[in-house]
Amino acid sequence: MVDLTDAGWRKSTRSGGNGGECVEVAYNLPGIVAVRDSKDPAGPALTFPPAAWITFVGTIRR
Structure with missing residues (x-):
């Protein structure tokens, strides 16, 4: 299990402010990218x- 205590979470600037x-x-x-549900x-x-x-990100951008 990875310790995510120090994770600096960031939401996309394209996300609406409506809690969607x-x-x-x-x-x-170090060595990982973590992803979670903002809700x-x-x-x-x-x-x-x-x-x-x-x-992954490069593929979905195309």
Whole structure:
């Protein structure tokens, strides 16, 4: 299990302010990128190697 205590969570600037379905991403953790549901910040988070996250984001942007 990864310790996410020091995670610096960030929500996309494209997210609306209406509490909609958004994800938050933490890039400040060594060797991982963490992703969680912004509506459930105490809930589970997914973690990815940085290279996998970069590939994923690049693919969805195209």
